[in-house]
Amino acid sequence: MKRIVLAGGSGFIGRALAKALLVRGYQVVVLTRTPRTDSGFQEVEWDGAHVGEWIQYLNGAEAVVNLAGRNVNCPHTRENISEIMESRLSSVRAITQSLRHIKVPPRVWVQAGAVGYYGDTKERLCDESSPAGTDALAGVCKLWEEAFNTADAPRTRRVLLRIGFVLGRDGGALPVLSKLTKQYLGGSVGGGKQYISWIHIDDLTQMFIESIERDDLSGTYNAVGLNPEMNRYFMRELRHVLHRPWIPPAPAFAVRLAARWMKTEPSLALASQCCAPIRFIEAGFEYKYSKLRPALENLCS
């Protein structure tokens, strides 16, 4: 049975990917700082920073997928940004170092990245060749990618997925937005003109699987849907699906206040990311959800 190692696979994306990989007949090993026995997957301890006994699972593995990193859903203070950065760089370094200690390296390494790489793009459409942004998160993404791209892994094919705004039932922002909308707080945010490069979790999972299985894929890909939407359209569609009426927009200052109260970062809702998955389109990737409404209906029903 081919083995896939999911570093940081205990989270939102990792759980969905692990389930899909099991269905396809892979053995799944999740590297986590707090292994559990009731997750339905084999969980192995690592600290996300140092080589340890876990490297035996990488030896001869079909793939390693690295999803580890402190969640960005927190105020972006200097201290938090430093933790967000360090958790990402140290997990990439630990995997790189592990490759020196094993005889048969994984055939492929798929690394999570984020469209935060591009910064606040306003209405400018970004493809994989667009430059990095200049804000703090873009700085994190840039160094995260550099660590991955310069890793000494000559026998391992490498794919980096710049992940967009992932829509799923069990994690990410959608459950929070749905709850607010059901409570009649689902108005558009800020000016409402900022783009959301959304992707349904099933399509994202399939992108990871194709990155593992297709030898013709390598390098950097925007892992986003075909149709980024403005926030005001996104919220209108969500209200429609949840049978809620028009609700007044929340101005930017109110979003900043609410973000402080919710202990999160307002720029996560106010910044615009308008990204195109050019390289997946060129690779012939077939989306299950290219339109927003069916995606929301599937997840909110």
Ligand SMILES: NC(=O)c1ccc[n+]([C@@H]2O[C@H](COP(=O)([O-])OP(=O)(O)OC[C@H]3O[C@@H](n4cnc5c(N)ncnc54)[C@H](OP(=O)(O)O)[C@@H]3O)[C@@H](O)[C@H]2O)c1
């Ligand atoms: N969800 C999205 O919309 C989205 C969008 C763009 C990019 N991404 C990227 O995709 C990756 C996976 O996202 P996700 O939504 O699945 O995130 P998640 O639910 O927060 O899971 C990330 C996992 O990383 C591990 N982790 C957290 N802090 C860590 C640290 N300090 N050191 C080592 N490991 C740590 C945790 O595993 P343990 O606690 O079990 O060790 C956690 O389960 C992340 O790198 C994220 O930045 C996600």
